[in-house]
Amino acid sequence: MSDLALFGGSPIRANPFPSWPNQSKAIRESVIETLENATWGIGSKTIDEFNLRFAEYHDAKYCISVHSGTSALWVSLKAAGIKAGDEVIIPAYTFIATATAVLMANAVPVFADIDLKTGNMDPKDIESKISDRTKVIVPVHVAGSPVDLNAINTLAEKHKLLVIEDAAQAHGASYNGKKVGAIGLGGIFSFQTSKNMSSGEGGTIISNDEDFADACFSYHNCGRVRNGEWYEHHRLGSNLRMSALNAAMLIPQLDTLEDDMDLRDKNRESLDNFINGLNGLTPMEMSPGATRSANHIYMCRYKETEFNGIPRETFFKAMQAEGVYTYKGYNPLYREPLFITNEEEYPWLKNRNYESLNLSQTEIFAEKEAVWLKQNHLLGDEEDIQDIKDAFEKVTSAMKSDPKQFLEFTP
Numbered sequence: 081m082s083d084l085a086l087f088g089g090s091p092i093r094a095n096p097f098p099s100w101p102n103q104s105k106a107i108r109e110s111v112i113e114t115l116e117n118a119t120w121g122i123g124s125k126t127i128d129e130f131n132l133r134f135a136e137y138h139d140a141k142y143c144i145s146v147h148s149g150t151s152a153l154w155v156s157l158k159a160a161g162i163k164a165g166d167e168v169i170i171p172a173y174t175f176i177a178t179a180t181a182v183l184m185a186n187a188v189p190v191f192a193d194i195d196l197k198t199g200n201m202d203p204k205d206i207e208s209k210i211s212d213r214t215k216v217i218v219p220v221h222v223a224g225s226p227v228d229l230n231a232i233n234t235l236a237e238k239h240k241l242l243v244i245e246d247a248a249q250a251h252g253a254s255y256n257g258k259k260v261g262a263i264g265l266g267g268i269f270s271f272q273t274s275k276n277m278s279s280g281e282g283g284t285i286i287s288n289d290e291d292f293a294d295a296c297f298s299y300h301n302c303g304r305v306r307n308g309e310w311y312e313h314h315r316l317g318s319n320l321r322m323s324a325l326n327a328a329m330l331i332p333q334l335d336t337l338e339d340d341m342d343l344r345d346k347n348r349e350s351l352d353n354f355i356n357g358l359n360g361l362t363p364m365e366m367s368p369g370a371t372r373s374a375n376h377i378y379m380c381r382y383k384e385t386e387f388n389g390i391p392r393e394t395f396f397k398a399m400q401a402e403g404v405y406t407y408k409g410y411n412p413l414y415r416e417p418l419f420i421t422n423e424e425e426y427p428w429l430k431n432r433n434y435e436s437l438n439l440s441q442t443e444i445f446a447e448k449e450a451v452w453l454k455q456n457h458l459l460g461d462e463e464d465i466q467d468i469k470d471a472f473e474k475v476t477s478a479m480k481s482d483p484k485q486f487l488e489f490t491p
């Protein structure tokens with residue numbers, strides 16, 4: 081009889097992993113201070129201070145904070161001059177918001193394939209997706225791992241396109257030694273609960289381009305302009321502003337982010353080294369030019385053939401039973417029902433035929449190979465990381481030595 085938890089044995093791990101988000105005294109004090117000074121919204125010094133510090137930390141001149149990463153993307157696209165019917169090239173492997181922000185700007189998402197080794201958009205697959213309607217490329221630093229921005233910026237220059245980085249998962253990550261986010265025209269971050277900096281909800285835009293930043297200001301603030309009148313509205317903007325309480329929660333996290341990142345670096349390296357020695361699982365690689373990942377989520381690749389044809393889904397079930405939650409992550413975005421059923425509601429998507437798309441590397445990664453751990457796993461201590469390794473070891477060695485029980489398993 082097997083001692084695997086999936087088949088009735090006892091699990092490697094019974095206790096939860098470190099809780100997220102981290103509550104700290106500094107966050108509590110910062111929130112109380114802002115509560116008491118009673119400037120909770122527009123005009124709050126707390127928001128200005130956060131914008132200043134976030135921009136500085138990310139090697140950018142300008143920062144405009146909003147209430148979500150999705151809104152930050154919409155604002156950026158509008159500020160980049162996206163008009164109805166324009167095309168925006170995005171990776172097919174990302175969170176849905178990268179695509180929905182494009183739709184919300186009445187524009188057309190055009191999906192590019194990924195590089196299986198990094199999980200990031202493949203610069204080599206972008207050029208063939210460029211048409212005379214293409215205006216913007218939105219590369220995503222998937223799992224916090226910087227995409228090859230040099231290759232993408234070079235391509236963008238050649239075709240006179242703009243680059244907006246989706247750095248929603250990449251707080252503090254760097255490319256060629258420079259923090260990501262404002263390496264293209266601008267970029268966005270999210271502070272939604274699961275992200276590496278969190279205020280429950282929230283987002284921000286950074287840039288070094290003054291005109292772009294001014295346009296972002298306008299779209300996020302009811303179409304107002306800097307130094308304009310209160311009742312003077314130039315654009316179809318909205319109220320997407322960040323609350324001062326969110327900014328208050330985020331300021332102290334700028335002091336602890338580097339320590340969290342050091343821990344994530346160490347744990348990622350430790351897991352990579354371990355997984356390298358396990359035939360059948362492969363660590364992710366960094367894209368050319370990437371100098372530091374934010375290590376938002378630990379990912380690796382599953383090779384079914386090395387495990388006697390046992391499906392990845394069964395491996396997940398076995399790992400979950402051991403108390404280490406692994407899962408598949410994103411679907412290829414063009415397969416989401418949104419893109420299949422909604423041509424009536426979104427007539428500008430007519431004849432796009434998203435359902436007939438089949439980007440080979442995205443398909444392999446999403447449907448066969450991707451293995452995700454949870455965000456908080458990389459914040460674990462040595463014992464936590466050892467438990468994760470032990471679970472990988474226990475499950476993968478059993479899949480190799482005794483595949484029958486797995487092959488007969490039906491979830």
Ligand SMILES: *Cc1c(COP(=O)(O)O)cnc(C)c1O
Pocket residue numbers: 147148149150151174175177178220246248249270271272281282283
């Ligand atoms: C989380 C996320 C977003 C959206 O951020 P929200 O704050 O949840 O709106 C956008 N893009 C990516 C890649 C994300 O992971």
